[in-house]
Amino acid sequence: MRSKVVTIDRHIIDQERSYPDASGRFSALLYDIALAAKIISREVNMAGLIDVLGLTGETNVQGERVRKLDAFSQEVMVKAMDHAGHLCCMVSEECEDIIPIPERFDIGNYVLLFDPLDGSSNIDVNVSIGTIFSIHHRVLDGRSKRNSPGTMADCLQPGFRQVAAGYVIYGSSTMLVYTTGVQGGVHGFTLDPSIGEFLLSHRNIRIPDPPAKVYSVNEAYYARWSRQQQRLVDHFKGVNGERGGGYKSRYIGSLVSDFHRTLLQGGIFMYPPDSKAPRGKLRVLYEAAPLALVCEAAGGRASNGSRDILDIVPGGLHDRTPLFVGSASLVNLAEQYLELPDESAGQGSES
Numbered sequence: 001m002r003s004k005v006v007t008i009d010r011h012i013i014d015q016e017r018s019y020p021d022a023s024g025r026f027s028a029l030l031y032d033i034a035l036a037a038k039i040i041s042r043e044v045n046m047a048g049l050i051d052v053l054g055l056t057g058e059t060n061v062q063g064e065r066v067r068k069l070d071a072f073s074q075e076v077m078v079k080a081m082d083h084a085g086h087l088c089c090m091v092s093e094e095c096e097d098i099i100p101i102p103e104r105f106d107i108g109n110y111v112l113l114f115d116p117l118d119g120s121s122n123i124d125v126n127v128s129i130g131t132i133f134s135i136h137h138r139v140l141d142g143r144s145k146r147n148s149p150g151t152m153a154d155c156l157q158p159g160f161r162q163v164a165a166g167y168v169i170y171g172s173s174t175m176l177v178y179t180t181g182v183q184g185g186v187h188g189f190t191l192d193p194s195i196g197e198f199l200l201s202h203r204n205i206r207i208p209d210p211p212a213k214v215y216s217v218n219e220a221y222y223a224r225w226s227r228q229q230q231r232l233v234d235h236f237k238g239v240n241g242e243r244g245g246g247y248k249s250r251y252i253g254s255l256v257s258d259f260h261r262t263l264l265q266g267g268i269f270m271y272p273p274d275s276k277a278p279r280g281k282l283r284v285l286y287e288a289a290p291l292a293l294v295c296e297a298a299g300g301r302a303s304n305g306s307r308d309i310l311d312i313v314p315g316g317l318h319d320r321t322p323l324f325v326g327s328a329s330l331v332n333l334a335e336q337y338l339e340l341p342d343e344s345a346g347q348g349s350e351s
């Protein structure tokens with residue numbers, strides 16, 4: 001017997017019922033994100049056909065200037081989200097500063113932070129890419145009043161205060177995965193393009209632990225890592241005297257894809273600091289924190305190597321952080337290796 005068909009709209013309404021004081025605004029915000037995801041998905045899946053690939057600078061069949069997909073995705077997110085009166089501002093990887101709500105639109109009490117297209121270097125080679133989003137309630141502490149434009153204080157909040165977070169993965173199918181936090185669980189919806197609906201396909205996702213023995217990291221940077229980080233990966237490989245071993249290595253180079261595999265199969269994804277990027281590469285507000293909320297809500301963990309990602313209060317909109325995310329047992333193991341004092345970790349890293 002096929003399980004009942006549940007659209008994301010129906011699911012959001014059902015979830016809203018379990019939060020008696022929930023305003024419909026939050027649900028409407030999630031609908032709009034799902035709409036933006038459908039539009040971006042169509043463009044991503046057409047990319048190879050209408051020359052939207054890369055920065056060719058040529059005009060496409062409609063005579064429009066060809067724009068990079070991440071510029072397109074940025075525009076779709078802003079245009080889909082700026083007019084419905086739910087937001088006081090937005091933050092995007094593609095914009096240096098806070099994106100204000102145009103004066104002609106009502107101002108709401110939520111903040112949307114997003115990476116409109118993650119993994120964009122993979123667009124031209126047809127590797128899965130994604131959109132990552134994070135939603136906070138604005139900080140109404142007297143300084144910023146209702147109906148006033150969003151401020152930095154509304155944006156620079158720790159991840160544990162997120163009211164929702166999730167991602168869209170544009171892969172062999174387009175999936176939207178979101179959580180409203182540990183109580184709400186993590187749910188995945190697969191787009192049926194023939195009816196333009198996201199249908200519930202993965203109810204209450206739990207990250208496997210014990211996990212699949214998979215580690216995911218860009219080993220090209222091995223020589224730039226700390227000795228502790230090198231020993232951790234040596235453990236996964238069972239080399240240089242580290243017992244471990246028996247792990248598979250998987251690295252796609254598209255965070256959403258590497259994270260999605262880790263969430264469904266278990267394992268650990270790492271983007272460590274290195275001698276060239278001492279704070280790592282990934283951004284707190286619209287990459288690490290939203291994925292950390294999803295992972296923790298699915299029973300996993302997310303750390304910067306010594307503390308929970310969700311406790312980090314970023315100093316700036318584009319602050320970076322090291323990221324160790326996945327099955328709790330492997331993130332705990334990573335922290336144990338990383339906190340070894342230098343002398344017991346062996347000689348310093350080559351740099």
Ligand code: AHG
Pocket residue numbers: 093115117118119120121218253254255256281
């Ligand atoms: P973005 O395309 O949004 O800039 O993100 C790219 C990120 C992330 O998707 C991925 O995990 C990481 O870059 C890969 O970096 P390396 O090429 O250094 O491994």
Ligand code: MN
Pocket residue numbers: 115117118119255287
């Ligand atoms: Mn990204």
Ligand code: MN
Pocket residue numbers: 070093115116117118119120
């Ligand atoms: Mn991006």
